[in-house]
Amino acid sequence: MNNRRAMLTKAGLTTAMLLLIMVSAIAFYRIQQFADSAKLVSHTHLVIEKIHHLFSELKDAESAQRAYLITGDESFLEAHHTVVVSVPEDIADLKTLTADNPNQQQQISILEEMIDDRLHVLRLGIDMLANRQGISNDEVVALVRGDGRQTMTQLRIQMQRMIDTEEKLLKDRAELVEQNAASTKRWILFGNLLAVLLLLTAIWMILREIEHRRMAQREIEKTAAQLELTNKELESFSYSVSHDLRSPLRAIDGYSRIFEEDFADKLDDEGRRLLKVIRTSSKKMGQLIDDLLAFSRMGRKPVDFGRVDMNALVDDVWREVCGEMSTPPVLKKEPLPSSWGDRALLRQVLLNLLANAVKYSSTKSEPVIEVFSRDQEHETLYSIRDNGVGFDMRFYNKLFGVFQRLHTEEEFPGTGVGLAIAQRVIVRHGGRIWAESKPDEYTIFNFSLPKETNA
Structure with a gap:
């Protein structure tokens, strides 16, 4: 019964520890998922920001081209050239950021063609002014408003399509984070409650085992006291055997020897045999007493x-x-x-x-x-x-x-x-x-x- 309680206690403690380890592992895994999801969310925001920045740069390029065409101030031309140089770099960064998304890669290719077309048109207007040393207002209006407005609208639509895709990813990832958070809370709560329950059960069983051992210790002490009393009684009995039985045995042996010596001529062979049996038996009895006392002392002698x-x-x-x-x-x-x-x-x-x-x-x-x-x-x-x-x-x-x-x-x-x-x-x-x-x-x-x- 004690072994069974001990095994149950060990099993409860072991299970509780395993549950705590499992809950900790799940929590660590979920936290790692949160970190990964946070990186993905941050990554999505970065893609959206990069698309907005690219569109802003295109608008800046168009504004600089328009101002140059109207004023002929070459400082606007420098601003335009700066934007034209940075746009390919931004497109390359955008491709890198969306390398894991084939759909976005395809949309970026389309966007890149549209941007190239738009920058080509802007370059034509700048070249016209440089070659003709000035253009009329009607020509400026034609370059600015004509196909340019329609192209920018198409670019805006394309970029918004890409932003919509990223925002959908952002929404899905946010929902996944919420689901993981709820699942993690349930796992941690359930696991901790179960572990605490098992620990309380194990503690209760340990307390019961301690109480059982205390009772057993009291029984052992009681038994030891009784055993000590019994040993003292046995010692007293051994002394009585040694003291009280040896005298009669010595008397039997002594009187038998005297009888044999004094009356040997009056005894026949059978009588002498019987006297010998008496003396032999008394000596054997004495030896048995000696051996019994030796056996008794052997248990008390300290080692x-x-x-x-x-x-x-x-x-x-x-x-x-x-x-x-x-x-x-x-x-x-x-x-x-x-x-x-x-x-x-x-x-x-x-x-x-x-x-x-x-x-x-x-x-x-x-x-x-x-x-x-x-x-x-x-x-x-x-x-x-x-x-x-x-x-x-x-x-x-x-x-x-x-x-x-x-x-x-x-x-x-x-x-x-x-x-x-x-x-x-x-x-x-x-x-x-x-x-x-x-x-x-x-x-x-x-x-x-x-x-x-x-x-």
């Missing part, structure tokens, strides 16, 4: 982490395990990397595992114990292999249980606590322990220890 030389530790434990054996098993030990842990606790693990390996391979004519390791990214694996009797993997779930044994007391002595102690130590180090076996062939016990950086 003193440090660098542990596993090669030296294995050699030390091996000498202890095989110290009194006349022909110890063959030990094949590969160089082992150092570990990070509590040397005393790890020594207990190796002692239990190596003692088991020696014990369960003792029935073989040539017992062999192997110790090796494997280095991994975050942990180091240590393995102990023997060629002993092994066990059936179907009963693996009993392997690390307290007082759980896969072999009878008659086959191999023991209380069934050693592996449970080993598991508790390895788990307290943050590692793992497991085994694999094949009956009458081999058994391998593996345990892992985190590296120092992960401890």
Whole structure:
């Protein structure tokens, strides 16, 4: 349930962030469109202005020609020539500005022909005055009013047609800008509202998760308090077991020994056998109590982490395990990397595992114990292999249980606590322990220890 809430919270936050990013991208795209549209509008205004300027120049050229024809003042002729020179440049600029509009290009070609015709007529009048040293008023009126007025009207119509085309483009672009603006407003408003809604939902879920964690923390604290109380009760029970049961066991063993020594001649073989069973059973009971106390203490003992030389530790434990054996098993030990842990606790693990390996391979004519390791990214694996009797993997779930044994007391002595102690130590180090076996062939016990950086 907690995982589901966490996933929903992450999904809500992620979706909200993606929406905000998408809204920002759309806003940026729309703003870019506004900028492009503004450039197009400015471009259209420039084209219209250029057309008006061109028409104004033509009017100026005609006015200068008329004034020159009437007055003969050559200053008007210079003004006329200035306009004639600038008109082709203005037409070229107009062609460049409308390069993306084939229709306007066609209209400019028509306009250019009309302007050329008109400038040619104006030039004829100027040449007539220059050649004849003066012309009559009637001739001036004929040059000014005749076809000139009609030509200027046609030019005005042509230019207005071009201006109408540009104004239509301007209107379409303005409408497109308005549509984009409205669409952008809707997108930004909807996206922001949805993002805010998702963020509020995620915040609400986070607050709920915080409250759940607070409740869980209170439950953990309550459980920890109960566990502490239980541990104290177990310690008290362990003390009672150690103190109260040992005295009766010592009494049973002592009186049995005295009875055997004082009345041995009065007992038959069966009586002496029964006394031996009593003494053996009391000693086994004492060993079980010792192992139970050792298992209990192992869970309370603090772990003193440090660098542990596993090669030296294995050699030390091996000498202890095989110290009194006349022909110890063959030990094949590969160089082992150092570990990070509590040397005393790890020594207990190796002692239990190596003692088991020696014990369960003792029935073989040539017992062999192997110790090796494997280095991994975050942990180091240590393995102990023997060629002993092994066990059936179907009963693996009993392997690390307290007082759980896969072999009878008659086959191999023991209380069934050693592996449970080993598991508790390895788990307290943050590692793992497991085994694999094949009956009458081999058994391998593996345990892992985190590296120092992960401890």
